[in-house]
Amino acid sequence: MLASAAAVPLLGFARDEAMKERAGRAGMLFGAAVRASELRQDAAFRAAITRECSVITPELELKWAWLEPERGQLSFTDADQIASFAASTGKAMHGAALLWHLSIAPWAAESLADKPDWMIVRRFIASVIPRYGEVTSTWDVINEPMDMGHRVDGLRPSPYLAAFGPDYIRRALEDARLFAPKARLFINEFGLDYDFPVERDKRYLLLKLLEGLKKSGTPIDGLGMQAHLELGKQDHFDPKVLAQFFNDVGSLGLEIRISELDVKEADGTLPTAARDARVADAVRRYLDVAMANRAVGTIGCWGLSDRYSWLESPGDKIGLNRGLPLDSALRPKPMYHAISEAYGIRGG
Ligand code: XIL
Numbered sequence: 001m002l003a004s005a006a007a008v009p010l011l012g013f014a015r016d017e018a019m020k021e022r023a024g025r026a027g028m029l030f031g032a033a034v035r036a037s038e039l040r041q042d043a044a045f046r047a048a049i050t051r052e053c054s055v056i057t058p059e060l061e062l063k064w065a066w067l068e069p070e071r072g073q074l075s076f077t078d079a080d081q082i083a084s085f086a087a088s089t090g091k092a093m094h095g096a097a098l099l100w101h102l103s104i105a106p107w108a109a110e111s112l113a114d115k116p117d118w119m120i121v122r123r124f125i126a127s128v129i130p131r132y133g134e135v136t137s138t139w140d141v142i143n144e145p146m147d148m149g150h151r152v153d154g155l156r157p158s159p160y161l162a163a164f165g166p167d168y169i170r171r172a173l174e175d176a177r178l179f180a181p182k183a184r185l186f187i188n189e190f191g192l193d194y195d196f197p198v199e200r201d202k203r204y205l206l207l208k209l210l211e212g213l214k215k216s217g218t219p220i221d222g223l224g225m226q227a228h229l230e231l232g233k234q235d236h237f238d239p240k241v242l243a244q245f246f247n248d249v250g251s252l253g254l255e256i257r258i259s260e261l262d263v264k265e266a267d268g269t270l271p272t273a274a275r276d277a278r279v280a281d282a283v284r285r286y287l288d289v290a291m292a293n294r295a296v297g298t299i300g301c302w303g304l305s306d307r308y309s310w311l312e313s314p315g316d317k318i319g320l321n322r323g324l325p326l327d328s329a330l331r332p333k334p335m336y337h338a339i340s341e342a343y344g345i346r347g348g
Contacts, residue, residue: 018051019336045308049304056086056093071108100143101160153166169209184222192206193228196233225257226302228260247293263335264323265321287339288345
């Protein structure tokens with residue numbers, strides 16, 4: 001007879017466990033953004049990613065400006081390295097991001113401003129998506145389409161909007177589906193987490209956008225919540241407001257990925273333990289809401305360790321921002337445990 005799970009002493013079991021195992025038991029994924037250069041140069045970091053993550057997101061390497069700096073000269077070396085690392089370690093890769101105003105290749109932006117030719121966009125989508133079809137089952141097709149204060153629909157002025165109007169979103173999703181029939185397609189957005197007027201408006205208008213896409217039968221499978229939390233904004237964190245938004249998105253039949261979780265600190269002069277406790281507390285409060293909604297299936301951080309963080313340090317003298325799960329020596333911090341415990345809510 002097989003040993004029953006109940007015979008395993010749970011505490012000791014959980015202590016040595018990697019995050020991806022806890023996530024897996026909860027029926028979920030745990031991910032982080034990585035760079036090819038980090039994986040190449042840093043064996044200890046590579047081991048940490050290997051151990052902890054079930055999905056990895058190339059931080060830069062799939063973006064248009066990176067892949068095709070000159071028209072027609074695609075260079076897949078770095079993206080291929082991340083993809084084969086993912087494949088050889090049994091991880092999924094998340095594709096980020098096809099259309100993002102900040103990562104459009106400069107030649108493409110110029111060309112679209114000159115002549116709005118959708119074939120330029122389609123050629124890019126067609127050259128990238130199928131190459132990673134085996135390892136990449138989720139794509140951010142549009143990144144950060146919203147920006148308040150410009151238009152009544154809340155869409156961000158961008159080279160894509162200027163060239164094709166609001167319909168660029170539908171077109172990109174249709175093309176992504178065409179070239180990746182099995183992949184789940186996402187819109188990824190930031191600034192949706194707090195109870196400020198501008199974030200309230202953004203949530204409302206993004207919901208309208210998602211609703212419209214669903215109604216018109218446009219292929220969209222989910223929303224990526226970037227979840228770049230900020231300790232300076234925590235007074236405006238309202239779990240009820242966030243829960244309502246998750247419910248609204250889930251009610252449209254959409255999946256939710258927590259796609260870029262990290263925490264920007266506000267006060268780097270506090271003792272380290274207090275800083276880490278604040279970061280973990282913000283994450284715990286957020287994930288309590290996220291875990292209560294079955295539409296949420298992935299928690300991804302924008303980096304795994306403070307060793308490689310895009311977050312700026314909160315002041316000159318106190319060194320790194322401590323807003324990622326592992327410290328710069330790759331040791332788990334309270335934020336790591338907050339995520340791990342969140343999986344516990346779902347049985348992980
Ligand atoms: C960031 C990278 O981490 C930086 O290294 C780069 O300079 C700018 O982009 N939202 C996103 C990510 O969707 O692609 C961004 O990544 C962070 C904010």
